[in-house]
Amino acid sequence: MDIATIIGLVMAFGSIVGGAVIEGVHVSALIQPTAALIVGGGTFGAVFVSLPLPAIIGALKAAKTAFLPTIIDHGLVVKDIINYATKARRNGLISLEQEAQAVKDPFIKKGISLVVDGIDPQKLRETLEADISAYEEHTKHGIEFYESAGGFAPTIGIIGAVLGLIHVMGNLSDTSKLGGGIAVAFVATIYGLLIANVVCLPIGTKLKIRMKEEVLRRVMVLEGLIAIQNGENPHFIEQKLMSFIGGGH
Numbered sequence: 001m002d003i004a005t006i007i008g009l010v011m012a013f014g015s016i017v018g019g020a021v022i023e024g025v026h027v028s029a030l031i032q033p034t035a036a037l038i039v040g041g042g043t044f045g046a047v048f049v050s051l052p053l054p055a056i057i058g059a060l061k062a063a064k065t066a067f068l069p070t071i072i073d074h075g076l077v078v079k080d081i082i083n084y085a086t087k088a089r090r091n092g093l094i095s096l097e098q099e100a101q102a103v104k105d106p107f108i109k110k111g112i113s114l115v116v117d118g119i120d121p122q123k124l125r126e127t128l129e130a131d132i133s134a135y136e137e138h139t140k141h142g143i144e145f146y147e148s149a150g151g152f153a154p155t156i157g158i159i160g161a162v163l164g165l166i167h168v169m170g171n172l173s174d175t176s177k178l179g180g181g182i183a184v185a186f187v188a189t190i191y192g193l194l195i196a197n198v199v200c201l202p203i204g205t206k207l208k209i210r211m212k213e214e215v216l217r218r219v220m221v222l223e224g225l226i227a228i229q230n231g232e233n234p235h236f237i238e239q240k241l242m243s244f245i246g247g248g249h
Contacts, residue, residue, distance in 0.1 A: 005066050005206065012198045035160050035188035042156035043195060047148045051141065058138065059145030066206045072213045074220065078241045081224035084112070085234040093118070093229065107131060107218055111225045121226050128222045132215060139211040146204030150196040157192015161185045220244050 020030060048056060087095050093116055100112040110131070114124050164185025220241050227237045 002067055002069050002206075008202065009198070013194075016194070016198075029183060030187060030190070032184055032187045032191075035164070035184070035191050038160040038163065039153060039156050039188055039191040039195060042159065043149050043153045043192070046152040046156070047145060050148050051145060055141035056145060059142035062139070062142035062207055063146075063203060065210050066203045069210055070214075072217050074217060074245045077217055077220050078224075078238060078245075080108075081221065081228070081241060082234050082238050085224070085228045085232070085237050088228050089231070089234060096228075108221055111221055115225050115229050121229055124229065125222065125226060128218070128225075132218050132222070135218070136211065136215060139207070139214075143204050143207050143211070146200045146207065150201035150204060153192040153196040153200065154189075155192070157189040157195075160188025160192070164188060216244060 017027065017030065021027065051059075084096055084099060087099070096112050097116045100109050100116060103109050103112065107128070111124070111128055114127060119127070162185075164187075165182065168182055168185060223244075224237060224241055227240065
């Protein structure tokens with residue numbers, strides 16, 4: 001569980017609602033199903049128009065990583081690579097075949113298998129870099145989903161407010177309801193801003209950070225395996241990989 005995400009959401013919504021209450025706004029005034037329908041439906045409807053369905057499904061699945069991330073320990077990555085390097089240096093590259101069978105990570109498994117098969121180092125780099133690029137493109141679709149929603153939501157919120165004001169203007173004869181009607185209309189604007197700036201854009205940013213962490217991990221694995229294939233000293237490989245993470249975390 002990513003505690004920062006939970007704390008951030010609670011802090012953001014709590015501060016906004018708490019501030020409204022302190023100002024004398026009743027909480028019920030902020031709960032408007034019609035405004036929620038207009039802003040929520042309009043925002044995500046626009047996103048559905050913008051992106052292909054597979055990207056949308058992938059983005060919805062990716063949202064869980066903002067709350068339940070896969071913990072990446074770059075120091076442990078270095079340790080594993082050094083273990084492979086030491087074993088290969090002592091017993092030859094073929095000795096890594098058992099490691100390929102035991103490791104669960106598909107990227108590492110593929111890389112080790114290619115090393116054991118004796119693929120040319122340049123081909124190894126090209127193959128694994130293609131995998132990294134494919135991962136980035138796939139993940140960027142999820143990020144684009146939330147960034148697009150964050151861009152559309154405020155505008156849809158304004159549309160909701162305008163619709164509410166149209167309703168108010170159509171009932172000017174009943175002046176007793178004007179204030180409440182206008183207040184309800186502007187709740188749609190609040191919903192749009194909240195969806196954009198408290199939910200969608202922050203989730204998109206967090207997914208971008210997760211992607212960078214995973215790309216760094218894969219690049220470290222790539223460089224480590226090429227170094228192993230070239231027969232480099234494990235200590236030198238360790239120094240090279242530690243430079244990716246500034247000497248360690």
